[in-house]
Amino acid sequence: MNKKMTVTRKQQFAGWIFLAPATLLIFIMSFYPMVQAFITSLKTGSGVKLKWGNPLFVNYIKNIPADKIFIRSMGNTFLYLIIEVPIMLVLAILLAQILNNRDLKFRGLFRTMVFMPCAVSLVSYALIFRTLFAREGLINSMLMGLGLISSNINWLGTTGTARAVIIIGLIWRWTGYNMVFYLAGLQNIEYSVYEAAKIDGANGWKTFWHITVPLLKPTIVMTAIMSINGTLQLFDESVNLTNGGPANTSITMSHYVWNEAFGQGVGHFGYASAMSFVIFIMVAVLAAINMKVGDTRD
Amino acid sequence: MTKRSSSAIQRRLIPSYIFLIIVSFVSVFPIFWMVTAATNNTVDIARGKIWFGNQALVNLKSLIEAASSQGAGTSLGRFMGNSFFYAFAQTILCIFLCSLAGYGFELYHDKAKDRLFTILLMAMMVPAVATLIPLFTMMSKLGFINTVAGFMLPAISTPFMIMMFRQNSRNFPVDIMEAARIDGLSEWAIFFKMYMPIMKSTYAAAAVITFMNAWNAYMWPRAVMTKNSAQTMQILLTNLSNGYVIDYGLLMMAVLFCSIPTMVIFFVMQKQFAEGITGAVK
Numbered sequence: 001m002n003k004k005m006t007v008t009r010k011q012q013f014a015g016w017i018f019l020a021p022a023t024l025l026i027f028i029m030s031f032y033p034m035v036q037a038f039i040t041s042l043k044t045g046s047g048v049k050l051k052w053g054n055p056l057f058v059n060y061i062k063n064i065p066a067d068k069i070f071i072r073s074m075g076n077t078f079l080y081l082i083i084e085v086p087i088m089l090v091l092a093i094l095l096a097q098i099l100n101n102r103d104l105k106f107r108g109l110f111r112t113m114v115f116m117p118c119a120v121s122l123v124s125y126a127l128i129f130r131t132l133f134a135r136e137g138l139i140n141s142m143l144m145g146l147g148l149i150s151s152n153i154n155w156l157g158t159t160g161t162a163r164a165v166i167i168i169g170l171i172w173r174w175t176g177y178n179m180v181f182y183l184a185g186l187q188n189i190e191y192s193v194y195e196a197a198k199i200d201g202a203n204g205w206k207t208f209w210h211i212t213v214p215l216l217k218p219t220i221v222m223t224a225i226m227s228i229n230g231t232l233q234l235f236d237e238s239v240n241l242t243n244g245g246p247a248n249t250s251i252t253m254s255h256y257v258w259n260e261a262f263g264q265g266v267g268h269f270g271y272a273s274a275m276s277f278v279i280f281i282m283v284a285v286l287a288a289i290n291m292k293v294g295d296t297r298d
Numbered sequence: 299m300t301k302r303s304s305s306a307i308q309r310r311l312i313p314s315y316i317f318l319i320i321v322s323f324v325s326v327f328p329i330f331w332m333v334t335a336a337t338n339n340t341v342d343i344a345r346g347k348i349w350f351g352n353q354a355l356v357n358l359k360s361l362i363e364a365a366s367s368q369g370a371g372t373s374l375g376r377f378m379g380n381s382f383f384y385a386f387a388q389t390i391l392c393i394f395l396c397s398l399a400g401y402g403f404e405l406y407h408d409k410a411k412d413r414l415f416t417i418l419l420m421a422m423m424v425p426a427v428a429t430l431i432p433l434f435t436m437m438s439k440l441g442f443i444n445t446v447a448g449f450m451l452p453a454i455s456t457p458f459m460i461m462m463f464r465q466n467s468r469n470f471p472v473d474i475m476e477a478a479r480i481d482g483l484s485e486w487a488i489f490f491k492m493y494m495p496i497m498k499s500t501y502a503a504a505a506v507i508t509f510m511n512a513w514n515a516y517m518w519p520r521a522v523m524t525k526n527s528a529q530t531m532q533i534l535l536t537n538l539s540n541g542y543v544i545d546y547g548l549l550m551m552a553v554l555f556c557s558i559p560t561m562v563i564f565f566v567m568q569k570q571f572a573e574g575i576t577g578a579v580k
Contacts, residue, residue: 014485015406022399023418025455030421033432040431095321098314103307112568113322116329118575119564121514123532124553127539128332131343131546138331141346176325177575184576233425236516240536254427254517261431262521269431276428283423 034280041277043270050270059274069248070275073256079163080252081231084170089223091175096182097212102191111183115176122173126240129169130156159249162242166250169237174230178223185219186212221294228286232279253279332557335550343546357551364538364548369526378555381530384519385512388450392508393501395455400463401493405470415464421457426517434521444528449519453512459504462577466500467493499570500577506567507574510560531556 041059043050053059064070095114099107117125132138133155140152155161189211197207213220235254238244244251244259251259253275261272335343338351365374403415433452434443442448470493478488494501516532523529531552538544538552564571 011406011485012408015402015408015411018402018406018485018489019399019411019414019460020402022395022455022460023414025395025451026418026421026457029433029452029455030424030429033429033436034424036432036435037428091321095318098318101311101314103304104311104314105308110318110322113326114318115568115572116325116564118571119561120329120332120553120557121516121532121560123514123516123535124332124557125328127535127549127553128328130539131335131550132328132331134344134546136344138343138346138348141344145346172324172328175321180572181576184572229423233427235427240539254425257427258430258517273428273431276425276430279425280423280428283425287423 037273038277040270041274043273045268045270047267047269053270059271060278063271064274064278069251070253070256072248073251073253076163076250077232077234077252080167080170080234081228084167085224085227085231088171088175089178089220089227091171092178092223093182093212093216093220094208095175095179096186097208099179099183100186100194111179114179117173117175118177120173122236123240125169125173126237129165129172130241133165156242157246159246162246162250166237166241169241170231170234174227178227181219181223182216185216189215217294221290224294225287225290228290229283232283232286329557332550332553335546336554338547340544340546343550353547354551357545357547360545360548361551361555365534365552368529368534368537371527372529374555376527377529377531377534380528381513381532381556382559384446384449384530385509387446388453388512389505389508391450392454392456392459392512393504396459396504397463397494397497397501398489399455399460400465400467401489403460404464404467405472405475405493415460418457418460430518430521433518437522442522444523444525448522449515450512452518453515459508462504462574463497463500466497466577470496499573502567503570503573503577506563506570507577510563510571510574513560 040050042053042056044053044058044063045051055061098104099111099114101107104110120128134140135152135154135157137155139155140149143149144152153161155165193211193215194207197211202210233254234252235258238250238252238255239258242250244255248256257272257275257279260266260268260275331348334348334350336357337354338347339353339356342351342353362374365377366372403411429452437443437448437451440447442451474492475488478492483491514532515530516536519530520533520536523533535549535552535556538549
């Protein structure tokens with residue numbers, strides 16, 4: 001008995017050793033910098049000449065609310081979020097539902113093609129879209145060829161269309177990615193449930209709403225959290241597709257934080273940290289709400 | 299009977315096929331067009347040419363020249379080499395550390411470890427841009443700016459990867475651990491000789507997803523790699539697209555180069571890639 005105790009204690013200790021390196025790294029590379037970011041966020045000034053804010057929370061109570069570009073970047077980010085995430089998730093569920101049908105031919109081929117945008121990096125696809133939507137680009141010459149427009153549209157040089165191109169790009173890049181989650185989720189649902197529904201005479205829409213969506217609910221909540229988190233942190237697209245333009249009207253929060261911290265000759269580390277902390281709070285609050293909503297059991 | 303009903307089923311699926319064909323076309327076309335554009339010159343691209351041209355070598359030559367003029371010691375080979383080196387190093391260390399942690403958290407679990415794991419999950423909510431400045435300061439104090447250590451240290455231990463190994467460890471047969479202990483194997487030997495071989499499909503999925511993430515990493519590498527010759531393909535892409543007059547043929551050739559490794563992985567290891575994406579949430 002006594003010997004067995006020492007053996008299990010020894011094993012438990014071994015467990016701690018195994019998880020220690022990765023755990024320590026997360027504390028050093030995520031939690032500790034987060035605390036430091038908060039401390040820095042209480043400072044003002046630039047470069048190496050940072051000094052404590054007066055009052056201490058001046059960045060939060062005065063500078064951020066008065067910063068029109070930050071407010072606009074927040075508006076942009078939420079605009080992308082509200083339009084892109086629902087369209088993308090609904091499309092992804094629909095595609096998964098269709099591709100889960102065993103009567104469908106070429107399922108593997110279709111799945112591969114829809115999933116393919118995930119094979120290119122964010123920077124790459126941003127540049128592909130930038131080239132497609134350039135003033136002298138394929139989209140314009142196609143629309144001209146079809147006679148739909150009479151002169152080239154300046155897609156990326158106009159606020160509304162620049163934002164739209166970012167949203168189109170996001171939907172293009174991430175729909176297949178989310179579909180993979182739903183396909184995996186659907187594989188856990190017994191296929192016989194669908195066959196029973198078919199025998200009972202339920203049509204496609206009915207099976208979709210009454211079987212697929214309720215059974216996929218945990219997956220939907222999770223993909224929603226991930227998409228919200230990702231969109232709130234949107235950076236690569238804003239930098240490479242529109243460069244925040246025209247005149248910062250399509251810029252995202254992370255991009256603006258970057259510019260304030262690492263932009264040429266700026267170095268507002270305190271202020272940038274304060275803004276990034278605001279992003280953190282938004283991510284945390286939205287994730288919490290999402291989990292609450294997803295948790296309501298009937 | 300079966301034949302007739304199956305043709306009826308296929309007829310009912312016609313809207314599904316039409317929808318799938320449209321979505322597939324939209325998904326694949328930009329990638330296909332990027333490949334053809336890499337073989338055309340800017341004028342043809344602007345005119346809307348969508349088929350292959352004969353400018354591939356010209357574009358490749360201008361790309362090699364443009365990559366070499368990014369600063370001291372830069373070349374296309376250098377950027378590709380950097381990207382490969384950083385991504386390989388990050389992949390190997392990441393899957394080793396995270397699998398070790400997943401193994402510890404799941405197969406030696408007790409209340410305290412479960413609680414600690416919940417705390418680690420909160421790191422998922424930390425925005426990358428928020429830790430950028432403190433991490434940059436930390437790396438410069440450690441002398442890791444422009445080094446592979448600086449590139450990968452913030453990325454080799456992620457809650458997502460630990461969670462993936464922890465979840466998948468549930469399928470690990472615990473009985474054989476007991477048998478191994480009776481045979482006198484140490485806990486480390488169990489990890490190396492039994493856990494690693496049995497979990498190899500999880501390792502494959504984790505390696506694919508980590509390599510992709512490391513290859514595609516953009517924000518942090520742009521901050522920590524201040525020297526041109528230490529930068530990656532992704533940063534080269536940004537730099538090439540920043541001129542006033544953009545050579546789109548050259549740019550698409552660069553995008554093509556940057557995409558070849560990830561495309562190869564996608565086509566050869568699509569199953570592992572899909573598993574890697576969803577792996578943590580089974």
